[in-house]
Amino acid sequence: MTRTQGARLDLAGFPALGRLLRWPPLLFLVRLPLVILFTGVVLAGLLGVQSPGRNLATITVWTVWWAALPFLALGFGKLWCAVCPWQAVADWALRLRLWRATDRPVTFGLAPPRWLRSLWPALVLFLALTWLELGFGVTQSPRGTAYLALAMLFFSLYAGLIFTRGAFCRHGCLVGAITGIYATFAPVELRGRDRAICRGCVGHDCYHGNSRGNPCPTSQYLGSMERSSQCLLCLECVRSCPEDNVAVSLRPVASELLALPRARRDEAWLALMLVGLTTFHGLVMTPWWGRIAGAVEDWAGLEPTAAFTILMAVAVALPIAAYAGVVALARRWGGAGAAVARAAPFVQFAYALLPVAFFYHLAHNAGHLFLEGGALLPALSDPLGWGWNLFGTADLLPGPLLTGPALLVVQVGCLVVGQVYAALTTARVARRLYGAGRPALALAPVLAFSLILSAVNLWLLGQPMEMRTGL
Amino acid sequence: MRGSSGPPAAAAVLAAAAVLAAACVVEAHRPPPGRALEYKAEHAGHVVEVMVVPRVPRAGERAEVIAVVRNAASGQPYRGYVTFLVAPPGGEASPLFIPFEFEPGQFESAHVFREPGVHDLSIVFDVDGAAQRIERIPVTVQPASGVAGGIVLALALVTAATYAAAFRHSRRRGPPGVGHD
Numbered sequence: 254m255t256r257t258q259g260a261r262l263d264l265a266g267f268p269a270l271g272r273l274l275r276w277p278p279l280l281f282l283v284r285l286p287l288v289i290l291f292t293g294v295v296l297a298g299l300l301g302v303q304s305p306g307r308n309l310a311t312i313t314v315w316t317v318w319w320a321a322l323p324f325l326a327l328g329f330g331k332l333w334c335a336v337c338p339w340q341a342v343a344d345w346a347l348r349l350r351l352w353r354a355t356d357r358p359v360t361f362g363l364a365p366p367r368w369l370r371s372l373w374p375a376l377v378l379f380l381a382l383t384w385l386e387l388g389f390g391v392t393q394s395p396r397g398t399a400y401l402a403l404a405m406l407f408f409s410l411y412a413g414l415i416f417t418r419g420a421f422c423r424h425g426c427l428v429g430a431i432t433g434i435y436a437t438f439a440p441v442e443l444r445g446r447d448r449a450i451c452r453g454c455v456g457h458d459c460y461h462g463n464s465r466g467n468p469c470p471t472s473q474y475l476g477s478m479e480r481s482s483q484c485l486l487c488l489e490c491v492r493s494c495p496e497d498n499v500a501v502s503l504r505p506v507a508s509e510l511l512a513l514p515r516a517r518r519d520e521a522w523l524a525l526m527l528v529g530l531t532t533f534h535g536l537v538m539t540p541w542w543g544r545i546a547g548a549v550e551d552w553a554g555l556e557p558t559a560a561f562t563i564l565m566a567v568a569v570a571l572p573i574a575a576y577a578g579v580v581a582l583a584r585r586w587g588g589a590g591a592a593v594a595r596a597a598p599f600v601q602f603a604y605a606l607l608p609v610a611f612f613y614h615l616a617h618n619a620g621h622l623f624l625e626g627g628a629l630l631p632a633l634s635d636p637l638g639w640g641w642n643l644f645g646t647a648d649l650l651p652g653p654l655l656t657g658p659a660l661l662v663v664q665v666g667c668l669v670v671g672q673v674y675a676a677l678t679t680a681r682v683a684r685r686l687y688g689a690g691r692p693a694l695a696l697a698p699v700l701a702f703s704l705i706l707s708a709v710n711l712w713l714l715g716q717p718m719e720m721r722t723g724l
Numbered sequence: 725m726r727g728s729s730g731p732p733a734a735a736a737v738l739a740a741a742a743v744l745a746a747a748c749v750v751e752a753h754r755p756p757p758g759r760a761l762e763y764k765a766e767h768a769g770h771v772v773e774v775m776v777v778p779r780v781p782r783a784g785e786r787a788e789v790i791a792v793v794r795n796a797a798s799g800q801p802y803r804g805y806v807t808f809l810v811a812p813p814g815g816e817a818s819p820l821f822i823p824f825e826f827e828p829g830q831f832e833s834a835h836v837f838r839e840p841g842v843h844d845l846s847i848v849f850d851v852d853g854a855a856q857r858i859e860r861i862p863v864t865v866q867p868a869s870g871v872a873g874g875i876v877l878a879l880a881l882v883t884a885a886t887y888a889a890a891f892r893h894s895r896r897r898g899p900p901g902v903g904h905d
Contacts, residue, residue: 303836393836396872397785
């Protein structure tokens, strides 16, 4: 079996690793501790002291998990989806099995209606979560955090009861949508090893499932899969493929982004929303936010929540509107005329802005992780804030892991890397769309726009940042 | 996109610039009248205005605490550190928390009052090296809302009922054909 293919190293091609990946209880054993932690988070949020800096729920969810999620996506793609505790509970309840395949899941098995079959439900949930996080302040509320965790469990379980396969994972989960688009950077992929074998396959067991593995939860067919955004890395296909034709490979970072697989309109909108929301996220945590929100509240006589909602809508719409103008310019200067489909530049150049959003997201979250991440240690010993000391760490006051110039170097480094990938992607998209016209002129406005976004993000990193567990 | 995107983009940029400009010139962030608990005192030659938004916070939900400190004689904003302390009903003051200085002399912080009842808010600032305290500003906190808990319970019941129906449905089906769909 060939372990290398081009610049890929097939981990499943190593006999021991391959056996481990095909071992049915593997996923269950990885999910179990996370389900226990998830249960602990819900209990701590509901029953523990309602202080965000002392409760396991708020610290685990917002300071550690939510901040670390983009780093996890950078390193391992959608690995979170494979181990996701709320989907694990839903899977166990629906399959009535802990790891074995089932042919009779507990579900009505309906096909999701057409209007739900996109990333838009996830986008709406993402906007709702951002509003709850920054506008309502759910990050400061252990009980609210627990309710949110239960809401995710409800969505995944209820969608599974009504619809066939992992409808919530595929269309509704905001975490899956974000990690999915970020997975284009990840150095991990799961693909069919030999497409010719897939073409000759009659049963399509990776898609339909068999006695060894469940059907693909997101209805992916390995014979044509080009993208990682919908692959949950659940390894069901590794187990079900009768030809042992599934490769779990290491690949160059961002190779999927730079290869420009078929662009999706809903994914492009997600990328654009991420551009606005990541910057907005940073802005809200600076002293500038108080001035801007205060100005709007005073000028319009609005409640803080109403002012926040309006400003958040502006923060999402503004970069998208500006981007639309930039793309119009690129179309005009690119000069390919009718050869380029009308919506193509808007959809495809959006992927070029994704690195700006993603690496600013990493830079911003690095601040949370390095400055506040240590708060997890005392919270683990006293998860409910009731004065326990389970592991002897309750009285620890761990300092920041990185501060000042060292942290800033890491953050600025992230922005630089993001800008480099943005430039590379912009150039490739321009060449693909306007190769017959003037690609250099077409890329100029998009590149300039990404530079302006990076400059704004750089300025935000230089501002003092309010911490989540600072109370 | 062509043709129609320029004007909205320009309008959006102008709107954002207007908000930013307003933010630069506005003197200070104040909650609209009547929406905040307001307290004013003069202490050690300084006028201290304290606001808590909303006026009656709910237990477990976030409230904003704003303190504006000015020199009583000159009206100049206070330059120095301010800290807030909160004592729950019948309890000791919690460890201090340090607000952000959003404007010269204006300090703001979010705070979650954990339990219902009357909390005592204290403001500590420094004048000529001596700590000055404005103590026992009463903040009445109302009990946490039971709406979210009720919704969770209702959803749990709906899920249980749907699960039972789906279970019966899945067991009534005949043997599966090709695949599991």
